[in-house]
Amino acid sequence: MTAPLTPPHQPPHGSSDGPAPSPAGGAEWPPPHPSASWRAGDEAEEKQDLAAEVRQGALAAVAVTATGLLLGLLWLWLAPRVPLISDGRAVLIKDNEGEGAIGGDAVFALLALGFGALTAAGVFLWRKRGGIPLVVGLALGGLLGSLLAWGVGTLLGPTHDVAGHARELGAGVTFDAPLELHAYGAVLAWPIAAMLVHLGLTALFAPRDPEPDGDAHGAFYAATPDPVPRAAGPDDRGH
Numbered sequence: 001m002t003a004p005l006t007p008p009h010q011p012p013h014g015s016s017d018g019p020a021p022s023p024a025g026g027a028e029w030p031p032p033h034p035s036a037s038w039r040a041g042d043e044a045e046e047k048q049d050l051a052a053e054v055r056q057g058a059l060a061a062v063a064v065t066a067t068g069l070l071l072g073l074l075w076l077w078l079a080p081r082v083p084l085i086s087d088g089r090a091v092l093i094k095d096n097e098g099e100g101a102i103g104g105d106a107v108f109a110l111l112a113l114g115f116g117a118l119t120a121a122g123v124f125l126w127r128k129r130g131g132i133p134l135v136v137g138l139a140l141g142g143l144l145g146s147l148l149a150w151g152v153g154t155l156l157g158p159t160h161d162v163a164g165h166a167r168e169l170g171a172g173v174t175f176d177a178p179l180e181l182h183a184y185g186a187v188l189a190w191p192i193a194a195m196l197v198h199l200g201l202t203a204l205f206a207p208r209d210p211e212p213d214g215d216a217h218g219a220f221y222a223a224t225p226d227p228v229p230r231a232a233g234p235d236d237r238g239h
Contacts, residue, residue, distance in 0.1 A: 064141025
C-alpha cells in the first residue's frame with residue numbers, strides 16, 4: 001500500500017505557495033524599505049523650504065515697492081521741465097524745439113534701471129541664493145514700485161489743471177507743464193533690470209548644491225541585514 005497523496009488543491013505544510021509566516025513579536029514582515037522614511041522626510045522638508053521662500057519673496061516685494069517712493073521723488077527733481085505760456089486765449093509751449101517731454105521719460109527709465117540693479121543686489125546680499133518665489137517677488141516689487149513712482153511724481157509735480165493755472169497767472173507768464181510719463185513701457189525697466197541682475201549674481205556667486213553622494217546610500221544598504229531565510233519545505237528538498 002502506498003501513502004495517500006496530498007490533494008492538488010491543498011499545498012503541503014511549509015510550502016512556498018502560502019503566505020510567509022510573520023516573525024515573532026508581530027513585527028511587520030517584510031520590513032519597510034528604508035528609503036520610504038527618507039522620502040517622507042524629504043517631502044516635509046521641501047514643503048517647509050517652499051513656504052519659507054514664498055514668505056521671503058513676499059517680503060522682498062513689499063520692500064522693493066516701498067523704494068518706489070524714492071524713485072518718484074528723484075524723478076520729480078531730475079526730470080526736465082516743459083515751459084508753457086498763455087497768450088490770453090490758449091496755452092502754448094514756449095520752446096517748441098525743446099525735448100522736455102522726451103527727457104522726462106528718459107530720466108524715469110534710467111532711474112528705474114538703476115533702481116532695478118540696486119534692489120536686485122540688495123536682495124541677493126540678503127539671501128545670497130536664487131529661487132522662483134524670490135525672483136517673482138523682486139519683479140513684482142519693481143513693477144509696483146515703478147507705478148508708485150509714477151503716481152508720486154505726477155501728484156507732487158505741477159498741477160494738471162493747465163487752463164485754470166494759466167488764468168490765475170495771466171497772459172505772458174511762463175509756468176511748468178505737468179510731469180507726465182508718455183512712454184508707458186518705461187515702468188517695465190525696473191522689473192526687467194532687477195530680474196537680469198539678480199539672475200546674473202545668482203549664477204556667478206550663489207553657492208552650488210552639493211553632489212548627491214551615492215556611496216553613503218550604498219553603505220547603508222550594505223549594512224542592512226538580509227531578511228531571515230525561509231525554512232526549506234518538502235518541495236525544496238525534493239522527493
